[in-house]
Amino acid sequence: MSDAAQTTPAPPSGRVEEDKVLPIVVYALYLLGFTNGLTFLAGLIVAYVNRDTAGPINASHYTFAIRTFWLSIGGFLAGLALFLVGLALAVLLIGIPLLIVGGTIMSVISVFFVVRTILGLVYLLKGEAYPRPQAWLV
Template identity: 35%
Template sequence: MSDPMTQDPAPYGEPAEKPSGLRSWDAVKLVYVLYLVGFAVPLCALAGVVIAYAKRDEAAPAEASHMAFQIRSFWVGLGAIVLGAVLTLVLVGWLVMAIWAVWAVARFVTGLLKALDGKPVADPDGYGFTA
């Protein structure tokens, strides 16, 4: 009778068991962090949306909800920035940009907190302030 504690569960160099979704959850968290860093270095936000697009097909439903939320946040945010930039000519653009900044930070922080808890986004297609 063999002892399961002394047997090698997998051949050398291969993991015994691959945790499902671990890589996708890491990508979800990375995108949120990149979006937050994007306030200081805008190219980080662009890298974040590229990662979200690249990983969304292999993601489980909970992770896919975050990626859809992240992609929508990027494009709506980009639209708000462009609109705000144009409207700075009539001085209301600064208000548009301030509202966008609060909206974006709220979405990214609440999304990251949900991702850390392993919970899906309730309404990934919505425009609300929270995930």
């Protein structure tokens, strides 16, 4: 009788463990993208491919990573457009403020991207879902 009690499995705990490797790869590819620019896209593709089949914790991180990419691209392109218009008008000296504003926007968006990526990585390493993956800011 004591043998039967020893062979029964323990009831599952309330916390579900998910494999963290691919979300970590996504965040690492995002951070590595600052050295070559190409791994941003690789991280985005990995996130899109795995989002639908992931558990709830990883799905929140994939959603967060995808939104981080697109929000950053949108802001960076807006800053780049201002910068390029300012560059063209700098010959006439009226484009210098646009150069400054565009460069500042691109710098702030780069910091925004890194902060969001590191925050997502911190939540992932703690084993938690990202609390607000649809948020516009952090």
